[in-house]
Amino acid sequence: xxxxxxxxxFAFNCAVTLLVIWLVLHALGWRESVSVLSGTLPAGxxxxxxxxxxxxxxxxYFGVVLVAPALLLSxxxxxxxxxxxx
Amino acid sequence: MIRRTxxxxxxxxxxxxxxxxxxxxxVHWVFRPALGEVRSESGIPLRAKELAARQLRLWNDxxxxxxxxxxxxxxxxxxxxxxxxxxxxxxxxxxxxDPALQATNLATMDFVIEDTLRLERERxxxxxLMPYSRSRPxxxxxxxxxxxxxxxxxxxxxxxxxxxxxxxxxxxTERITAMAERLQxxxxxxxxxxxxxxxxxxxxxxxxxxxxxxxxxxxxxxxLTQAWLANAxxxxxxxxxxxxxxxxxxxxxxxxxxxxxxxxxAVHCLRLVDEEFARDxxxxxxxELGRELLGFGWSREWPLSxxxxxxxxxxxxxxxxxxxxxxxxxxxxxxxxxxDDDFLLKLHTSLEFAxxxxxxxxxxxxxxxxxxxxxxxxxxxxxxxxxxxxxEGRK
Numbered sequence: 001x002x003x004x005x006x007x008x009x010f011a012f013n014c015a016v017t018l019l020v021i022w023l024v025l026h027a028l029g030w031r032e033s034v035s036v037l038s039g040t041l042p043a044g045x046x047x048x049x050x051x052x053x054x055x056x057x058x059x060x061y062f063g064v065v066l067v068a069p070a071l072l073l074s075x076x077x078x079x080x081x082x083x084x085x086x
Numbered sequence: 087m088i089r090r091t092x093x094x095x096x097x098x099x100x101x102x103x104x105x106x107x108x109x110x111x112x113v114h115w116v117f118r119p120a121l122g123e124v125r126s127e128s129g130i131p132l133r134a135k136e137l138a139a140r141q142l143r144l145w146n147d148x149x150x151x152x153x154x155x156x157x158x159x160x161x162x163x164x165x166x167x168x169x170x171x172x173x174x175x176x177x178x179x180x181x182x183x184d185p186a187l188q189a190t191n192l193a194t195m196d197f198v199i200e201d202t203l204r205l206e207r208e209r210x211x212x213x214x215l216m217p218y219s220r221s222r223p224x225x226x227x228x229x230x231x232x233x234x235x236x237x238x239x240x241x242x243x244x245x246x247x248x249x250x251x252x253x254x255x256x257x258x259t260e261r262i263t264a265m266a267e268r269l270q271x272x273x274x275x276x277x278x279x280x281x282x283x284x285x286x287x288x289x290x291x292x293x294x295x296x297x298x299x300x301x302x303x304x305x306x307x308x309x310l311t312q313a314w315l316a317n318a319x320x321x322x323x324x325x326x327x328x329x330x331x332x333x334x335x336x337x338x339x340x341x342x343x344x345x346x347x348x349x350x351x352a353v354h355c356l357r358l359v360d361e362e363f364a365r366d367x368x369x370x371x372x373x374e375l376g377r378e379l380l381g382f383g384w385s386r387e388w389p390l391s392x393x394x395x396x397x398x399x400x401x402x403x404x405x406x407x408x409x410x411x412x413x414x415x416x417x418x419x420x421x422x423x424x425x426d427d428d429f430l431l432k433l434h435t436s437l438e439f440a441x442x443x444x445x446x447x448x449x450x451x452x453x454x455x456x457x458x459x460x461x462x463x464x465x466x467x468x469x470x471x472x473x474x475x476x477x478e479g480r481k
Contacts, residue, residue: 011102031453034442037402037411039161040456043153065439066113073105078097 009078015071022060030057114381117438121427124434124467130183134467136450137460138180141173143449144457145194154457162398164233167214169458170198171237175472176464178244182471188248195245202238203257215280216398222281225336226268233279235261236291243298247472247481255303262299265292266310274338275317283341285333286322287348289314290355297358297476311359319363326391329370343392346375346385346413347399350420354469357423358476368424375413376429382439383432385413409436415459418466423473437463 025031032042033053041050123131130138144151158165177191205213211234212219219231239261242254268277269292276284277292293314296307321338324331329344330352349371356364374389387393387400387410396403401411414433421430437443442453451460475481 011098011105031442031444034454035157035456037441037454038456038459039398039401039411040157041160043157061442065116066110070102070105070109073108074098074101074103077101077104081097081101 009075011071011078012075015068015075018060018063018068018071022057022064025053025057025060030054033057111380113439114432114435118381118431118435119438121431125422125425125427125430127470128183130180130187131467133450134176134180134464136445136448137464137467138176140449140451141176141457141461141464142190142194145173145198158456158458162216163214164216164398165456165458167202167234167237169456169461170202171241172458172461172465174198174241175244176461176468178248179465179468179470179472181248182475183468192245192249192251195241195248196251199238199241199245199254202241206234206238219280224278224281226272226278230264230268230277231279232265232268232277232288232292233285235265236288236295239265239295240291240298243295243302244472246302247298247475258295258299259303262295262305262307266296266307269310269314272336274321274334274336275314276334276336276338278336282336283333284336284338285348286318286330286352287332289318290352293359294355294476301476301479301481315356315360315363324389324392327370327374327389329367329374329389342394344371344374344389345394345399346371346387346410347401347416349375350385350413350416354419354423354473357473361477365424368420368426371420372426372429376417377407377409378429378432379407381432382436383417383429384409384436385417385433386410387413411459415455415462418463419469422466422469 030053033045033050034057035042036047036050036054041047045053119133123133125131144154155166155169158169174195177195181188181191202214211229211231214234215231223229239258242258242261245251246254246258265277269275277289279285279288293311296305296311299305300307317338318330322330322334322340324340324343327344329349331340332342332345332348334340349367353364353368353371356367374391375386377384377386384407386408387396387403394400396410399412401413401415403410414436418430418433418437420426421433437452441455444451444453452463455463
């Protein structure tokens with residue numbers, strides 16, 4: 001049976017790391033904290049905690065949505081270059 | 087190995103750059119809704135049904151409602167009040183679109199209106215105003231706020247347009263009469279919402295309420311409306327942009343320039359009394375405040391020619407993009423009202439991307455929003471039949 005090897009590409013691993021960080025924050029329920037963007041605190045949060053969690057969550061989310069796909073594409077390009085270089 | 091590292095880094099950087107160049111222009115396609123999901127000439131878009139379901143549950147669950155309103159009131163009591171107005175207007179539009187919803191919607195509209203009137207009666211109008219409403223006396227005594235009167239009149243009118251309710255007509259007439267008298271008695275045709283502070287938003291709401299009264303009760307506020315419009319075109323236009331300014335003193339002296347949090351709803355209301363002027367103001371607002379990038383759309387709070395500090399009306403302003411939460415939220419109302427589908431879709435794309443929609447058990451809310459934000463969005467999704475009737479003068 002052929003084993004599937006985890007790619008050693010740095011960009012690929014960064015993309016996966018971003019996804020894992022976001023999934024953890026999402027599972028922790030930090031998505032609720034982004035209501036601070038509307039000037040409204042989520043129920044049961046204090047202002048400082050909500051602002052900190054919202055900032056972290058937004059960073060992780062935009063990392064997943066904007067950066068991770070670009071990292072995956074770059075990993076693909078690098079693989080293609082290495083694979084097909086003369 | 088040492089010699090190869092810079093090559094690898096350059097290659098990695100180039101690959102990442104290429105990845106970004108390919109991906110970023112495509113991101114909006116992931117979030118862009120179909121036009122039918124956000125605007126419909128008939129029927130009710132699914133998104134509106136889901137937003138309405140959550141709003142109706144809030145208003146029928148005292149505990150959830152109390153918690154939600156308290157969260158908003160701790161920042162700005164106005165949001166509690168405006169959330170009621172947008173919800174009542176939205177439910178009226180939905181009832182006209184789908185008569186099967188009338189019974190449920192009318193019951194909630196009545197509850198919202200009666201609860202609002204009760205709170206005003208028991209705690210005074212200041213309960214819906216920011217604390218500085220008590221900081222000094224109103225110029226015109228006895229004190230009244232056009233913010234409160236115009237939106238209550240509009241709520242009562244919207245309810246009566248769907249179906250007449252005994253007892254609401256005199257309540258509406260009382261507000262309409264009070265607003266009209268104060269406008270007529272002011273040399274600058276300016277009525278305060280806060281002490282020596284008059285707002286375009288509230289005057290536009292008042293003109294819309296006059297229109298509703300004229301259609302429902304056969305009154306005639308056309309001369310007063312035309313006088314206000316003529317005066318506004320003469321004295322309230324910001325020279326650099328040609329847009330109406332946001333607020334001014336009781337003597338009609340502009341205090342600030344145009345703002346997204348005022349102009350978008352104002353132009354929607356002004357459509358009822360001067361379509362051509364309203365459309366011209368919308369075009370200017372779109373040019374000066376509307377922004378687009380890579381398929382996303384948003385609104386600035388201020389044009390380039392003047393700016394203020396971020397405040398409770400502008401909401402959070404995202405640096406670099408200059409995207410204002412308050413201005414962008416209300417831009418949905420104007421874009422929908424003027425059937426500007428291109429901008430509306432771009433606004434909704436941004437909303438899906440960055441407002442974190444949450445759907446559960448047939449209900450929907452935006453995590454980055456609050457009750458008033460969701461109510462304004464709901465209203466923007468169903469704008470149509472009521473405003474069309476009012477424009478045509480049909481009950």
